[in-house]
Amino acid sequence: MSRVAVLGTYDAEAPQLFGVDLMQYLAAHGHPPCAIVFRTGGAPRADIPLNTVHAVDEERSVVQVTDFNDPNATDALRRLEADLFVYAGGRDLLRKGVLGASRLGCLGGHYGPLPEIRGMGTVEWSVLKDRPVVVAIQRFSSGIDTGDIVMQAPVSLRADDTFTSIRERCYFWTKVMLALATRAMLRESFAPTPQRPEDGEQYYRLHPELLKVAERKLANRLQAYTRHPWRQRQP
């Protein structure tokens, strides 16, 4: 049985963590996580020691950290002897120590077509650059969104979408695709595609003026969906 550990930000009690939707999707695809490495959104939980492999039952454990890149946290990650990490957070920059602590590295999601659009505000930048809205699963490298591409899929849009609703849909698809990519990686059914740094651009948080342009462009793009004949048949 392959060992998968999920890294993320969670505030729930240890046993409940294994009931979170991502863990269920992983289990449904044949790879229930053996461990969850988490940090809370605020102060650490008092009931779980820091940087220690804390058994929940015979097969599952949790590790509480304050920073995934902390050397003590990395030691604990190594002790899990995981085949693959799945990163479910969004704002951590995982360093080499973490990425090298499992046999096959660490998978993570990205809301933009790779390698073209890396960085932040990527849904908005995808619209601004006339590119499809895409969820990409990558095997992280130490660069920003420069890891090997495991899989990518466009995200469907609806006539009443906003950037918020598109992001929510991206979030859902990221979790589903992480489960698919985990299975594919562990079966070694395909090889991830490496990226070259020069193949893409890094983008950053948008100024409100640019955000307005992005919203206008999104509205234009969604016009096509308003006019779609299928829409007329919907109740």
Added chain:
Amino acid sequence: MSVGRIVTSVRDVVQLRSRLRHLKVLLIPAPPPPLPKNAVDPTRLIHLGRYRPETPGHAEIFLRDSLAMFEPVGSDQDHWDACMEWMLRAQSVTGSGGFSVGYSFEHGWLPAYPETTGYIIPTLWDGFALKRDERFRAAALSAADWEIAIQMPSGATRAGYDGDPTGFWNQGLVPAAFNTGQVMQGWNRTFVETGEQKYLEAARRAADFLADCVDDRGVFVRGLSPGPLSQTRSYYARAAYGLAWTGVLTGVDRYVQVARRHLDWVLQQQQRNGWVSYASFVAQGPEDDALTHPLAYVAEGFFEIGTLLGEKRYIDAARRTAKAMMHVCEKRGLFLPATLSPRLTSSDRYSCLPGNAQFACLWLRIGMLDNSLPLMNVGLKMVDWLKGLHSLASENTGIRGGLAGSWPIDGGYSVFTYVDWAAKFFADSLLLADAARKRLRES
């Protein structure tokens, strides 16, 4: 052992311990008590007394910056108006037509500065074109005339300025190639605006001096201002722009060729990552850190000459540096460190604000030229960030509408001084931001 001896021994031990404690207090000071939340680092307060904290506005700005707080942000127009009013004050305080170096917290308004007065003139003409406010036209003309009045017989503009209270500029009348190139831009623009030959004649005399400062390799070897410590200077690319422009206006090809020769040498100093050797006032070798302000001078020189002569390779070089600095700034959460190593790394915790404003201008200009949304994005963000350091309401007229040399104000560049060149580049950036916003709204 008798009871007396026991009592004596105990007393001796107690006395010894007491003396040791006393000695420890004398020799090993106790750690200071912990600071309350949001307190200013006391080490930063050591020098504050020199900068007249009792003067209205001084302590306020120091505390604002120390606690990383920001001013209320207004429209581009509000900030531009305040900035131009500050510059008019900076001119009127000198009574000469020249613009004060700036407002120093230590010394108050400083004397007139020939170099920066030269390149403020185009900003005044831009203001006149926008507002038709006669004060800007009159200010531009009196500044240009003052520059002619103090032009050296060789055609050069002098280094530094008279009456520096800090004693930094104490070499007297020394010709300075960089300053000459900046003043030529003021004369050229005034000639373009008025058609008066005296300005072009002044620029031609200056160009004769400037062209002789460059050797066969394209390096400025004469007219090196004695202020900066560096002996090799790539940021003179911005002086070469004054020379090339005068060449175009006068039809003297030699000026253009010398400017081109210098710029080709500067191109060799640019690395593939956009960083440029000798873009610094203190560099002793090609690997020494660059400062954003002279680095922006280099990029401005490339961009202006590239635009003037229609030379794509120069514009490409300006774009390379501008894009590199965009990533440097954005990756740090919109913080542009003052100095950068050849690998574009920095441990600085302060920004050089003229450099920030210059790069905002470059990002916006190149962004609009290329229709590059990422460059316009960072340019607009930087202008908004600078607005947060630009007081519209201070009761101190040296502060209200001006921009400091460093953020925080006790950072490592033009410490505790509101400098005229920061205001100039900020005013330019506000006009460009307004144009970029219009462009985006119409897109």
